[in-house]
Amino acid sequence: MVRLPLTPAEVERGQRLGALLRRARGERSMLDTALAARVSPETLRKIETGRVATPAFPTIAAIADVLGLSLDAVWAEISQPKPGTRATDSGHHAQEQLAS
Template sequence: MVRLPLTPAEVERGRRLGALLRGARGDRPLVATALDAGVSPETLRKIESGRVATPAFSTVAAVARVLGLSLDALWTELHTPAAPSDVRQPVEGASDRLVS
């Protein structure tokens, strides 16, 4: 079976998923989270870093369950266009404020 290369959108969605899971994990140890979810720590590390852009649904569901995340909320977040929150634009009198 030949796997087609990922599209840029799939790669970006994988990065966003990783960031969401990493943020939800907070200070909880990666190893404990992975073992509680039944996945290897290396798999979780790769997902969080965006190196696995399309993890198996069962893996995402298991990690989300351990972290108390709703799959509906994850889906919504991943399929909402990324906000340009990383783009800072100078605004007169408010140089530290984000503009969208």
Template sequence: MVRSPLTPQQRAVGKRLGAYLRQARGDRKPAEVARAASISPETLRKIETGRLATPAFTTVAALAAVLEIPLDELARLCLPTLDLQDTG
């Protein structure tokens, strides 16, 4: 099955999510966080850099648990940004 290309909006959300997770990781080593979340360090690196813009829910949930981030906080990052000029 061929996956549809990501939209620019989906790529932007992936970059926001990755940057947020990277900031939340702080000084912790990527390998330590990845191991605790049961993912590979390469997967974590791809998420943090936005190269993996749509990680699986279970991956995001595991990272949220390890980094002690409420899932609803991460969900807000994934909402489309509203262009207030288009609403009037």
């Protein structure tokens, strides 16, 4: 199977996802987080660094669960409009949830 190259938007979304997961993980070790989510530490590292820009949904769901993130909050964070465009109320609300 040939995999199509990622679009710039997919790469950017993957980078936002990785940054979100790193922030949510805080001081918790990557190893502890990965084991609790039942993914390999290498997979978590690749997602956090943006090397895997389009991880499988069950993988993200498991990591988000371990980190106490709702999937709605994750989606709102990674689908933010580019700078210079107006954010939606739901995106703003999700950012407030992540900050608390």
